[in-house]
Amino acid sequence: MSSASSRLGYLFKHAQQRMAQLNSAALAPFDINGRELAVLLVLTDHEPPSQQEAAERLGVDRTTMVALLDGLEAKGLVTRRPQTGDRRRNVVELTPKGQQILVDATAASDEAERTLLAGLTEQQAQQLRQLLQTIVAAGG
Amino acid sequence: MSSASSRLGYLFKHAQQRMAQLNSAALAPFDINGRELAVLLVLTDHEPPSQQEAAERLGVDRTTMVALLDGLEAKGLVTRRPQTGDRRRNVVELTPKGQQILVDATAASDEAERTLLAGLTEQQAQQLRQLLQTIVAAGG
DNA sequence: TATTGTTATACTCTATAACTATA
DNA sequence: TATAGTTATAGAGTATAACAATA
Numbered sequence: 001m002s003s004a005s006s007r008l009g010y011l012f013k014h015a016q017q018r019m020a021q022l023n024s025a026a027l028a029p030f031d032i033n034g035r036e037l038a039v040l041l042v043l044t045d046h047e048p049p050s051q052q053e054a055a056e057r058l059g060v061d062r063t064t065m066v067a068l069l070d071g072l073e074a075k076g077l078v079t080r081r082p083q084t085g086d087r088r089r090n091v092v093e094l095t096p097k098g099q100q101i102l103v104d105a106t107a108a109s110d111e112a113e114r115t116l117l118a119g120l121t122e123q124q125a126q127q128l129r130q131l132l133q134t135i136v137a138a139g140g
Numbered sequence: 141m142s143s144a145s146s147r148l149g150y151l152f153k154h155a156q157q158r159m160a161q162l163n164s165a166a167l168a169p170f171d172i173n174g175r176e177l178a179v180l181l182v183l184t185d186h187e188p189p190s191q192q193e194a195a196e197r198l199g200v201d202r203t204t205m206v207a208l209l210d211g212l213e214a215k216g217l218v219t220r221r222p223q224t225g226d227r228r229r230n231v232v233e234l235t236p237k238g239q240q241i242l243v244d245a246t247a248a249s250d251e252a253e254r255t256l257l258a259g260l261t262e263q264q265a266q267q268l269r270q271l272l273q274t275i276v277a278a279g280g
Numbered sequence: 281t282a283t284t285g286t287t288a289t290a291c292t293c294t295a296t297a298a299c300t301a302t303a
Numbered sequence: 304t305a306t307a308g309t310t311a312t313a314g315a316g317t318a319t320a321a322c323a324a325t326a
Contacts, residue, residue, distance in 0.1 A: 004185060005197075007253070015272055015275050018151045020149060023149055034149045052284065088283060088325045089283090089285085116275060118278070119274050128235075134152075135155050138144070200293095201296090202308075202309095203294085204294060206310085227307095228302045230308070
């Protein structure tokens, strides 16, 4: 238990790096990365949110969200427009192209996740997901 | 399954961020961070390794290891000396102070890990660790 | 005054390329 | 020629502070 490779920080970091690597390869055909896919997912999880709401859901600063959306908008995957009633806020929505990319990229990322979990049984994979969700949800 | 917060990339990243946060607080009294503790652990996992061997075990570039060891050496926790027989290599060893810090900091980090896993049973915590090790080990 | 989006800036972590010394 | 350590540099990813528009 006192080896570097058994500590949680090491394990989380390396698991995340490997997942990012696999996602990167799987999403390359769609010209997006894992973070951008996460943004697209956040934008469709609930109703069209403001940039700040999207940032909070993703756990990043609102200034980081600006850069992420700049990229997605340049690729024609999302649109921004002032919210009627409070023109300080931007309503961010997926374009039809963005919606299509979301569907295809999610499928590709699902396959990348299966690759990462190839050494686990289906039951173990579900356990892992549940345990992680418990930890992350508790973190606030 | 199509929400951002259920994807493995998101879960790993946020779990790692929370662990880093807890480690940072727990290790502050010892003036080291989680990465530096990992280096100390790598240096004692096996026999005194060269910088390059230590870098490979930790999964970072050798140039990154240079900077990490610069910091640890400046704090008086490790020493570097040319290896007799191949003076291109540095043998890196913990000082007595480094060994003491390692013991105390590991205990503090163990406590931080328990905090992160507070929502899980002991059995679930061990399961999580095992599943992560399986994934990371498979990744090469 | 407070909030949203934005910009400028800086900090951390990391890797690539080039250099020095050793082999 | 090849390798270990080093340095300079650059690229992600991120946050803080300050600004403009709006409330």
